Amino acid sequence: MNPVAAALGAAFALAGSGAIAALPAPARWGPAVVGAATAGVGIAGAAAGGAAVSGTVWQAYLPDLLPLAGVRLAVDPLAGWFLLLVGGVAAVVGVYTIGYLGRDGHGPAARGALAVLPVFVAAMLLVPAAGSVSTFLLAWELMAVTSLLLVLGEHRHSPAVRTAGLWYAAMTQAGFVTVLLGLTRLAAAAGGESFAAIRAAGAGLSPVTAGGVFLLCLAGFASKAGAVPLHPWLPRAHAEAPSHVSALMSAAMVKLGVYGIVRVGFDLLGGGARWWWLLLGALGAVSALYGILQAAVATDLKRLLAFSTSENVGLILLGLAAAGVWAGAGQDGVAGVALAAALLHAANHAGFKTLLFCGAGSVLRSTGTRDLDALGGLSRRMPATTALFTVGALCAAALPPGNGFVSEWLLLQALLHQAPQAGTVLTVAAPVAVAVVALTAGVGVATYVKVLGTGFLARPRGDGAATAVESPRSMLVAMGLAAAACAGLAIVPVVAAPALERIAGELRAGPELFAGGGVDLRLAGIGSIVSPLWVAVGVIGLAVGFAAAGRALGRARRRAPAWDCGDGPLTARMEYTATSFAEPLQRVFDDVLAPEQDVDVTPAAESAYIVRAVAYRRRLPDRIEAHLYGPVIAAADAVGRAGRRLANGSVHRYLAYMLAALVAVLVAGVIR
Amino acid sequence: MTDQLLDLACGLLLLTAVGVLWRRELSALITLLTVQGAALTCIAVLLAVEHRHAETLFVAAVVGILKIGVLPWLLRRVLARIPEARETAPLVNIAASMLAAAALTLLAYTAARPLVDLAPSPTARAAPVGFAVVLIGFFLAATRRRAVSQIVGVLLVDNGIAAVAFLATGGVPLVVELGVSADLLLAVLVLQVLTTRLRAVFGGTDLDDLRELHD
Numbered sequence: 001m002n003p004v005a006a007a008l009g010a011a012f013a014l015a016g017s018g019a020i021a022a023l024p025a026p027a028r029w030g031p032a033v034v035g036a037a038t039a040g041v042g043i044a045g046a047a048a049g050g051a052a053v054s055g056t057v058w059q060a061y062l063p064d065l066l067p068l069a070g071v072r073l074a075v076d077p078l079a080g081w082f083l084l085l086v087g088g089v090a091a092v093v094g095v096y097t098i099g100y101l102g103r104d105g106h107g108p109a110a111r112g113a114l115a116v117l118p119v120f121v122a123a124m125l126l127v128p129a130a131g132s133v134s135t136f137l138l139a140w141e142l143m144a145v146t147s148l149l150l151v152l153g154e155h156r157h158s159p160a161v162r163t164a165g166l167w168y169a170a171m172t173q174a175g176f177v178t179v180l181l182g183l184t185r186l187a188a189a190a191g192g193e194s195f196a197a198i199r200a201a202g203a204g205l206s207p208v209t210a211g212g213v214f215l216l217c218l219a220g221f222a223s224k225a226g227a228v229p230l231h232p233w234l235p236r237a238h239a240e241a242p243s244h245v246s247a248l249m250s251a252a253m254v255k256l257g258v259y260g261i262v263r264v265g266f267d268l269l270g271g272g273a274r275w276w277w278l279l280l281g282a283l284g285a286v287s288a289l290y291g292i293l294q295a296a297v298a299t300d301l302k303r304l305l306a307f308s309t310s311e312n313v314g315l316i317l318l319g320l321a322a323a324g325v326w327a328g329a330g331q332d333g334v335a336g337v338a339l340a341a342a343l344l345h346a347a348n349h350a351g352f353k354t355l356l357f358c359g360a361g362s363v364l365r366s367t368g369t370r371d372l373d374a375l376g377g378l379s380r381r382m383p384a385t386t387a388l389f390t391v392g393a394l395c396a397a398a399l400p401p402g403n404g405f406v407s408e409w410l411l412l413q414a415l416l417h418q419a420p421q422a423g424t425v426l427t428v429a430a431p432v433a434v435a436v437v438a439l440t441a442g443v444g445v446a447t448y449v450k451v452l453g454t455g456f457l458a459r460p461r462g463d464g465a466a467t468a469v470e471s472p473r474s475m476l477v478a479m480g481l482a483a484a485a486c487a488g489l490a491i492v493p494v495v496a497a498p499a500l501e502r503i504a505g506e507l508r509a510g511p512e513l514f515a516g517g518g519v520d521l522r523l524a525g526i527g528s529i530v531s532p533l534w535v536a537v538g539v540i541g542l543a544v545g546f547a548a549a550g551r552a553l554g555r556a557r558r559r560a561p562a563w564d565c566g567d568g569p570l571t572a573r574m575e576y577t578a579t580s581f582a583e584p585l586q587r588v589f590d591d592v593l594a595p596e597q598d599v600d601v602t603p604a605a606e607s608a609y610i611v612r613a614v615a616y617r618r619r620l621p622d623r624i625e626a627h628l629y630g631p632v633i634a635a636a637d638a639v640g641r642a643g644r645r646l647a648n649g650s651v652h653r654y655l656a657y658m659l660a661a662l663v664a665v666l667v668a669g670v671i672r
Numbered sequence: 673m674t675d676q677l678l679d680l681a682c683g684l685l686l687l688t689a690v691g692v693l694w695r696r697e698l699s700a701l702i703t704l705l706t707v708q709g710a711a712l713t714c715i716a717v718l719l720a721v722e723h724r725h726a727e728t729l730f731v732a733a734v735v736g737i738l739k740i741g742v743l744p745w746l747l748r749r750v751l752a753r754i755p756e757a758r759e760t761a762p763l764v765n766i767a768a769s770m771l772a773a774a775a776l777t778l779l780a781y782t783a784a785r786p787l788v789d790l791a792p793s794p795t796a797r798a799a800p801v802g803f804a805v806v807l808i809g810f811f812l813a814a815t816r817r818r819a820v821s822q823i824v825g826v827l828l829v830d831n832g833i834a835a836v837a838f839l840a841t842g843g844v845p846l847v848v849e850l851g852v853s854a855d856l857l858l859a860v861l862v863l864q865v866l867t868t869r870l871r872a873v874f875g876g877t878d879l880d881d882l883r884e885l886h887d
Contacts, residue, residue: 067847651822652763655814662810663776666783666803 007048015122039094046087052080074131096478164236182216225257238306243361277324287314338414345407355392367464372578374462401536403490709739805832
């Protein structure tokens with residue numbers, strides 16, 4: 001039996017039995033049952049993905065499973081990469097769920113919400129495994145609906161969850177409609193709905209049809225991926241969902257939007273015009289910059305991580321755009337590197353974002369707050385969580401020896417090595433893209449320094465942080481697994497090289513990307529080499545060396561009170577908060593972010609010159625959301641209000657409308 | 673022989689629809705609806721016999737149980753609980769309703785011509801009857817005040833749709849029919865609850881009372 005088939009079958013069977021077992025399970029055991037089932041589904045999915053990326057392909061047609069179209073599954077290396085990614089994330093999150101929702105746990109323990117979790121993971125595995133338009137759309141919708149149910153898990157606790165759910169529902173359904181329109185149009189134009197048939201006919205489509213299909217699909221997929229300006233659901237849903245769900249959504253589900261773009265753009269449509277990819281590149285650049293800027297000034301830990309997801313998706317899209325442009329310009333070698341950079345960054349982001357969201361969940365579970373301004377001092381009370389979160393932050397900041405560094409290095413290589421004959425547009429676009437990546441990386445470092453410094457170090461600024469306790473073992477084990485995966489990807493990314501080469505070869509028939517063995521990453525077409533292992537050894541060695549040298553050669557340590565201007569002992573309120581740390585950045589990007597600030601100075605009664613209290617309020621509204629979505633929502637609201645006049649509450653009137661419409665249609669048919 | 677029986681059943685279908693529009697007693701409406709259900713079942717059975725198709729026969733059995741047995745029984749239970757036995761003041765009076773029914777039937781026949789032309793067979797030629805029943809059902813629901821009349825109207829619409837499906841395609845897949853039937857049963861149950869609650873709140877089942885709920 002085909003290993004992919006066996007593993008996928010096991011995954012779906014486990015998901016079904018896990019969901020069914022969760023319903024009657026006693027409340028004490030529910031989280032353990034669901035967590036174990038989810039982890040099992042994830043491991044089986046990852047096994048299927050692992051088999052697929054090492055060259056096993058599998059196809060199946062099950063005509064009786066669904067009426068009309070049946071179910072068609074096809075797993076190739078590209079699908080395998082995303083199966084591996086989703087499966088890996090789910091395996092970690094499954095283990096995490098056991099502790100997160102378990103005894104004295106945080107988050108929804110309702111049976112329904114529990115039972116949906118393995119189904120959601122199974123739906124995410126089904127998306128890349130789908131081999132036809134109808135199966136893909138079914139899986140996509142199943143994924144959207146189950147994730148919406150999970151986002152709404154804590155709807156009883158706060159109205160913000162309901163708003164988030166509403167935004168997510170509206171945007172995911174709108175995205176589904178555009179993908180539906182695009183893919184059905186594609187299937188109609190190609191004369192068949194299986195991906196194989198579309199692939200065969202894809203090159204012969206007219207440019208207008210192909211461009212329209214690409215735009216429609218891009219709208220839906222980019223909104224699922226959280227690319228700016230289709231992102232407003234993402235910071236809301238990621239922040240308000242229970243943390244294990246946030247991790248699954250941010251690390252795995254968002255990547256399936258990327259998968260959709262790769263599958264439709266590169267595979268089914270076979271490349272396409274240059275403007276497609278320039279548009280995608282612009283989308284990626286805007287997402288990367290806007291995402292990281294919003295993250296840099298965010299004070300809500302999970303909202304910050306969510307905007308960082310937008311940023312990373314932007315970088316991934318930038319890589320895909322570069323791949324599309326270079327492939328169209330005939331530079332298959334560089335295109336392959338860009339594609340590999342995008343896919344590797346997708347995997348890297350999945351790794352560190354799982355870790356970070358799980359870490360944020362641990363913080364939320366033990367302190368009860370996500371507000372960085374009210375945290376601090378966790379490194380003493382939650383040392384293991386802090387250490388693991390630090391690993392994730394290092395990776396997310398794209399600093400060596402983190403894994404984000406490797407893929408961003410690859411991306412920069414792909415952007416820098418353009419052929420001289422590329423043309424004016426590209427000679428301008430490529431350096432701009434390089435600048436975007438550089439700026440993003442810089443602000444990213446500041447962002448994660450802020451998170452670690454104000455959230456975990458120093459002294460606690462709130463009651464929740466002051467009484468925090470370390471998380472249960474299963475959560476730490478899960479975060480440890482994610483950290484280990486990140487470390488593996490950071491030090492020996494070369495293990496992914498054969499899989500990336502296979503995918504690039506399948507999509508572009510490009511040449512060999514990576515030359516030679518060993519632990520170095522050698523780019524065959526470009527001639528660049530990076531050795532993540534030696535970089536890691538060097539950086540860690542230098543850091544340890546400097547610390548040791550400082551301790552040995554520097555002056556001896558002494559304890560002394562810090563200078564406090566003679567105004568009594570320093571309190572935690574005098575520390576840098578997340579808001580104050582980000583203030584300089586906010587000042588620099590004032591025109592982009594347009595913060596609303598308000599300083600109230602209350603003088604003492606005796607004299608106007610003696611200040612009794614200063615109140616500082618700052619709000620950072622999402623400008624893109626306000627300017628782009630505000631008018632649309634207002635217009636829809638106005639239409640809705642006008643429409644209410646038609647509905648006066650009389651049932652007869654409604655029925656008469658239906659009768660009149662039916663008769664009008666029939667009469668129109670007769671007259672024509 | 674089969675063709676003649678089929679025509680007879682279709683005629684009965686239309687006649688009962690018009691009869692529902694004509695009679696005012698709510699219990700008579702239910703009787704007519706039962707007869708119409710029997711006619712629809714006949715159509716399904718005849719088609720199954722003609723095509724020698726076991727699945728259609730099964731569908732016919734389901735339709736029969738639902739339309740002759742379950743739905744009339746549910747409706748009579750509703751009727752037993754409410755005091756009004758007559759449709760006293762319909763929004764359009766009976767004579768005008770008859771004229772409207774005639775016009776709707778005419779429209780159904782002209783509008784369905786392209787459908788008949790697709791596959792001119794004796795069964796397809798009877799399909800406009802189904803359209804007429806759909807339109808009459810809608811008309812009934814839109815012009816009657818009592819909740820029971822409206823349920824009957826909705827059921828007429830469904831009977832019409834089912835008749836068109838049977839006549840135009842020569843049998844509906846089991847899955848589709850099961851789905852439709854389940855839907856219908858649910859709708860009737862909802863309306864039954866609604867009627868009971870209406871009576872409890874307003875003391876009558878005039879649906880125009882619902883307007884008070886509109887802000």
